Amino acid sequence: MSDLVFDAVSVRYGGRRGLTAVDQVGLTVPSGQVVGLVGESGSGKSTLARAAVGLSPISGGRVLLGGVDVRKLPRRRPLQMVFQDPYSSLDPRMSIGESITEAIPRDVLSGRAARRDEVARLLELVNLDPDRAGHLPGQLSGGQRQRVALARALAGRPEVLIADEITSALDVSVQGAVLNLVREVQQRLGLSMLFISHNLAVVRYLSDIVAVMYLGRIVEAGPAEQVLTDPQHPYTRDLLAAAPSAHTSLFDTGTDAATADTEPADPHHPPPGCRYHTRCPIGPLARADRELCLEADPAVDAARRRHSAACHFSENESHRSHQPAISRGATAP
Incomplete structure (x- = not known):
């Protein structure tokens, strides 16, 4: 197994005056560990994932797997992705057995019988009856289709698996079962995984490391328990504070009223200095003397701070109490 490293990765659309969806992101997914990437919609999480598998153009930096630029890897990449919508990621005209077989490298298994046996093994691995190999995706439930999508990704014999919001399109009743399966498969195969979600409870359940993304940048990263x-x-x-829990209602976020309803800055024109200062409850909105946030980018010297926090005043404020953290339970949320 090898580390997956995002080395100052940037993704831009529309040239220099267009949208910078990912801006000089540095992040490491250590071998055999799960990194949870969390942030609001539009923060750049999915774009970063798509850049790793070649679906979004990398305009700056590199994505390295085992020290090798992924753009130089052979066609059979040891890096696979499971997408948010299992129905759109599977060909509705192909049986699930055909979809999985298509992803099996021919240099690994070439005979028809061997490939059929591999499909059966993969279906059993994701807790599906091998007899379903002849079914079409439309004949399966959403949870079953997502299991097929996972089996298809595993058919490529990956070293690293990227899971992009894989439970958000599923009914709540089946989300926990899919999450339990993902954790079981990751541990059994020793896979490295980048797990993307906006749900902090889900990220906490699966992850060894948590990275937080805002407006195209990582603003905090560290061991999940600590972060x-x-x-x-x-x-x-x-x-x-905004995550519903036993301590807060769905309508009581616990955040400052002046910042809770503030929209994120325009990603086409991110603000100077700290990108979060237009919403920050400890920045110039609350403290007029903190003009530094308007002028200096805290990401420049983030490495010297705990969790590499991109905040000028994190050390001043971290001792203050905040909402109770999400605890790690014995079962999936």
Whole structure:
């Protein structure tokens, strides 16, 4: 197994004056571990994932797997992705057995019988009856289709698996079962995984490391237990405070009223200085003397701070109390 490394990766659309969806992101997915990437919709999470598998253009930096640029890897890449919508990621005219067989590398298994046996093994691995190999995706439930999508990704013999919001399109009743399956498969195969979600409870359940993304940048990253119990960046604290729990209602976010309803800045024209200062409850909106947030980019020296927090005043504010963190339960949320 090898580390997956995002080395100052940028993704731009529309040239220099267009949208920078991902801006100089540095992130490592260590071998055999799960990194949970969390943030609001539009923060750049999915774009970063798509850049890793070659579906979004990398305009700056590199994505490295085992020290090798993924753009230089052979066609059979040891990097596979499971997408959010299992129905759109599967060909509705192909049986699930055909879809999985198509993903099996021919240099690994070439005989028809061997490939049929491999399909059966993969279906059993994701807790599906091998007899379903002849079914079409439309004959399966959403949870079953997502299991097929996972089996198809595993058919490529990956070292790293990227899962992009894989439970958000599923009924709540089956989300937990799919999450349990993902964790079981990851541990059994020793896969490295980048798990993307906006749900902090889900990320906490699966992840060894948590990275928080805002407006195309990583604003905080560290061991999951530390980040979610002692967050350093105000955006991470706001995400935690907004997550419904036994301590808060769906309508009581616990965040400052002046910032809770503030929309994110325009990603086409991100604000100077700290990108979060237009919403930040500890920045110039609340403290007029903190003009530094308007002028200097805290990402420049983030490495010196705990969890590499991109916040000038994280060390001043981290001792303050915040909403109770999401605890790790014995079962999936």
